[in-house]
Amino acid sequence: MKTNSIKSGKQNSGSVNITINGREYCFRIGNNFGEIKPSSTLAHTLRETLALTGTKISCDRGACGTCSVIMDGNPVLSCSILTAECDGSNILTIEGLIDPDTGALDPLQQAFIDHNAFQCGFCTPGIIMTVKALLNKNKNPDENEVMEALSGNFCRCISHYHVIRAVMSVIDDTKEQNE
Amino acid sequence: MNNSYKIIGKPLPRKDGKEIVTGAVNFLNDLKFGNLLFGKVLRSPFPHANIKNIDKTEAEKIPGVHAVLTWKDVPDWKGGTPRHVRVLDKKVRYAGDAAALIAAESEDIAEEAAEHIHVEYEELPAVYDVEEALKPGAPQLYDEFPSNILTPGTPIFGPECLYNINKGDIQKGFEEADYTAEGTFGYENIPNPVPPEPPGAIALWEDPDKVTLWVSNQAPYMDKITLFHVFNREVEVRTIGNPCGGSFGTKVVSWQIQAYATLLSRATGRPVKLIYSKEEHLSSFTLRPGSRMHARIGLKKDGSISAISGRWLVNTGYYSMTTQAQVAVGCGEIMIMSQCLNWDLKSTVVCTNRNASGCVRGFGGQELKSAFIPLLSLAMQQGGLDPFYVLKKNFVKPGQGYFWRDGKWYTYRGINFSNAMDKGAEVFGWKEKWKGWMKPSAESGPLKRGIGVGIHGNADIGEDSSEAYVKLLPDGTATLYLCVAEHGTGQRSNYIKMVAEVLNLPYEKVNITPPDSLINPFEFGPVGSRGTYAIGGAAINAAEDAKMKLFELFAKKLNTSPQNLATENGIVFVRGNTQKKLKWNKMGGDRTIIGYGRFEEDFTLSNCVMSFVEVEVDTETGKTDLIRVVNATDVGKIIDPPGLEGQLNGCLGSGGIDSALFEETVIDIKNGNMLNSNMTDYRWRTFSELPAMDNVIFETPAPSHQFHAIGVGEISTAPGPPAVLMAVSNAIGKWIHSYPVNPEKILRTIGMIH
Structure with missing residues (x-):
């Protein structure tokens, strides 16, 4: 939303x-x-x-x-x-x-690369920013919360499944680090 | 088979991945130009009218306006098949047709100018329905095409271009049939694949007769060739492709927007950018063709189809560029899925007063089969035959054959897809869920579930020609010259993989040129399903040719024959004696080695996807939910696992499965205007409505190129729509004869509303 x-x-x-x-x-x-x-x-x-x-x-x-x-x-x-x-x-x-000092990608960006979470890539910046905002407020969203947050983001190639995988991998990584 | 590939089949990151996730990809509208003007199209509000007069004097006086062009100001440039559609005409043929073009210093100024062009129209009656358009006395769109029937066939597929299928003895076929069904189904919701990036072009004219165009299309070299003919073969065209923010085939038909930008640059001497708004994209860019089929089908008890007789009416909107080609390929594709001995199928391409149809994923076959598979189902239903079994049985097997687009007969020499289909049915649980025709697979109060199956195969995996160069450099890197723009399939990275595998170089050491027609050799482009076999074949051949030349050069230096040499990571060595080796830099710092590769068309191979779907219909509200999709395919060899999965998941969008459920363009027949030409009213699937998706992928080596792979991505949209129609009809117990299966249609069919 x-x-x-x-x-x-x-x-x-x-x-x-x-x-x-x-x-x-x-x-x-x-x-x-x-x-x-x-x-x-x-x-x-x-x-x-x-x-x-x-x-x-x-x-x-x-x-x-x-x-x-x-x-x-x-x-x-x-x-x-x-x-x-x-x-x-x-x-x-x-x-x-991107980290302005090191030039390192945000972990979310890296996860999108690692999971091929895009096809044409035109909608990708909007998707990443929407997820980033979600994660700022909710560190451990479940899949449904991720899907709900992205319900206003149009993707026509149908990269949805890869996007969800990429996002959940970042959340899993965060969980592991916190445990 | 060879499982020792270092790169092929490995899930490597896309070469453009970092650019995509950082926003650094420059799509067409991200390019910066000095001195740029903005183009705008003034569009007709009427679906059919003669332009009596255009007064542009007021618009031309607005400060910042640099050109206003009407049909009187432009050369007689034409597109279409046959080539008869003027870039600007004195007649408009759909609500949205171009009446004038404007170039101004800003989009705001161009829009203001559009409001000050005064067009006097003489309104004419319009026609939208394909059969109405054929009736005597129907409004005529073109004087040269009586009854609105376009010339069948496309010259590019040769003089025998396929548009009717005549084979065997149709009467005998019906006599042999145990079940005969007759009926009509239409796939006429004419969806728009709506890539997120709108269509556009940037043109820079150079007097007297040259133009450079920056384009958004996966096949930029073909824009050069199309425009060369549109521009009466008088203009030298250079096209520069850019990353394409989705196409799904549609942007292959970009000649109009490219011609508009060219004319405006020619008139102003400045670069002109013309990007459609999303509303224009939906209301005035090309759509899927409409398809209506009336047919009679004979089926035997053993599930073999004995006769197909019918007429296929194709609604192409106000003109056709590729529709005859889609008809040709569609006819070939129905033969691939129906190994029937007796045929009498006729097609007619008809013009109506809506925006034109163009090239879309599923190219002809999806349109035809979405009408044909339900007809075939009527015959299966009579005999109580299981559709999975009938579709599997009739799909082409090695040694069988089909007519293809050029009207010639081809004997199929590829994979038997039956194993992949069986596995798909198993994963889906088809056997357990199939309860018979017009029976729900499960029900709970008003919620009724139904299942369906569809199939598609396409021999255009080896269509048309491709050319590539591979340049080897002394620093141990290689460059692939290929005129392919990235449009989401990841194929640019995959061609790099293929070249790297042939040259035994790391993925990072191979580069690819920008898709500029001035630098690269001929390329038909990643259209149809030709990317993997045809384009990949050219890239592989170029890499092999370069490697051979490298070995010829190094054989002298290593005192051996070229056949005794191998290369790895930029080092040439003697087989069996790895001590005898030289780095590529020993070719000399002042040398590069160029290999050339070509692919010649081959119609003897096909791909195949079978899709199984399960839906749940709420019989109180008429709403249908897609619960599950299983796609089954055999690709010979996977080049890029996540990319392939993405392409198969793409079965939902871009005018695929969802065109059976809710996607449609709606024309107000009172005035010809599209009622839902925006992203709020045009329905699309969101992240919160995803069905369970499984892709069953087999790797039975295909007799294609050295990696034994065939392309499949394009066709994933095609088997789903008729599967959904079947599933919904089974759930509610009655056939629905048109798409999409929206709540109103469902409630009408079950008698809830009248």
Whole structure:
């Protein structure tokens, strides 16, 4: 389940401050050249302004989960949020999962490689971010909870079975480490 | 068989795995260009109309608009089979047909411009049903095709292209039959495979007659060839493939969007990107063809089919690019699954006022069999014959044969799939669950379970030609030159595996070129099921050729004959004397060795998938749940275990099994508009609705290439839909004659609603 709850804030002011993958950005909102349009979605800003094209857009109307990113710990549909409404928020995208110091992949990313948990790969960043948000809140979800969390993520090649295997392997690994 | 492979059959990570999980894969819409313009299509709101007038002056004045093109502004470029569909025409033939093209500095500006193009339409009556379209007085889509019937056959399959099956003595066949059934079934919900990445193209025109296109299609070389003909053989086309965010066959028919981008770049002198919105993808990109079959079938007590007589009507929407090819392959595929001696089957491809049908997984055979297997079932039902037994018995065995797409007879020399089918039935528990026709396999109050089975086999695993080069470098690495874009099957990694195995190099030491038509030799592309045998065959042959040249060079240096040499990990050594060896770098730092490989088509092999399904129908609500799927196949040799499993699991989506359960496009026949052209209203399976899935995979060495493998991924969508129809009909005790088996249809069939 994804929410698009928006913080109340300085939406009408001329600029917004957003932390994206640990870096603080200040965007001027407006229709002038170089400004972020009031109509620009977060997905659009990530892709077109910041060249963070790891966030893919498929339906562009909040129905397929492909553009999922994490906002203040929650999975959100970046195609359905205006950048102008993101003031003060903390955004994590697929590019932010890699350890910035070591370049190491997140264990979840490695599990997707190890289990071939993708075919065409277009929906994969959205799936990984959705699962990442789930695992941040629930360290030991069962299969049904993983499937429920991913119920808004469209995958057409049918990599679902491999995805569930990959996710459960990470949870198993975590369990083993904790025991 | 040889189980000593170092790489083949091992579950290695995909070469593009890290890029995929980090978001670093550049799909078409992720590419960056300077000076880029954005394209947009103005689409007709009417399903059938003449364009009386177009006024674009207002749109052209909007700042940031660089080109507005109408049918008057473009050359007479045409696609379709036969080649008759203009890129822009003065007539529109479905609600969504292109009326004008716009290039602007942003998508917003292009959209604004579209609103300021004034088109005066003269509305014409429209037709959507395949039989209505054939009636005298029906609206005519094209003057040159009376009764809306397209020319049968496709020239690319030769002058004898298959579209009717005439064989034996049909009367005698019916006389010999113990059971004769006649009826009509339709597989006409015309689903959209909906890959997540929408169709698109980026074009850069170079005067006077060159264009470079960045494309999203697994077979980018074929775009070059298709467009060359569309552009009247006057334009030099270079196509650069990119990772393809799903295709399922559909993006093979991308000539229109590619032509739009080309025309806009030609008009502006700047690179133009045109990506369809998801709504356009659903309402205006190609769909699965519609299929309706009326047939009479004769069946003997022993389960052998003695006669098939009928007519197959194919609804191709407003034009066809590949439909005649699908008919040809579909006819061949029905013969592979029905070793019947007496045939009289006729096909007709019909145009109607909806978006065009194109290439989709299951290519023709899925469409035909989803109508045919239920008809055959009616005959089985008369004799109380078990469908698993009848489908297994009639599927082609070594020494039997079939007509294939070119109209020629081929004697099958491949695997007997019966063992895999038996194991599939055992894993599924078919024997225990089968209670007879129109009987549920289990019931609990209003919940009734039913089972069904379907089958598909395809001789296009060896269709068409492929070419590859393999370059050996002195640093002990190799590069495979192959014009294949990754579209989810993992085949680019698999070709690397094959080359690495032949050259005895580590997987990491083999690279593959980007799928650019300027660099690579001819490649028909991973379509049909040809990826493993045909394309793999070319890659293997190129690697063998390079290895032979390497040995010829090193034989002189090692004072032996090339036949006495072997290579491992970039070192050539003398067989039986591993002390006599030289590193590849002794070829010289100023040299590379190039091998060439080609695959010539071979229609004497087929693949096969048999799918078993179990459904549960709630007879109070009409809802059907898919409980279980078992797919059984024999692939000769597994190249990539997880990739193969993924392809088989793909039986559900992309217009596969789910097209029997809930996937359909819905046209409002009052105005021709698609009512569910968005991802909320177009139904798709979610993560929380997964059936139990088992894949039974046999490895009986196939007489294909040196790894004895055959491709199968494409066809996994095909056996399921008729199996679901059978299962639901068995559960509720009455046949449903069309797809999908939605709640309304079920409740009507059992008399709950009228």
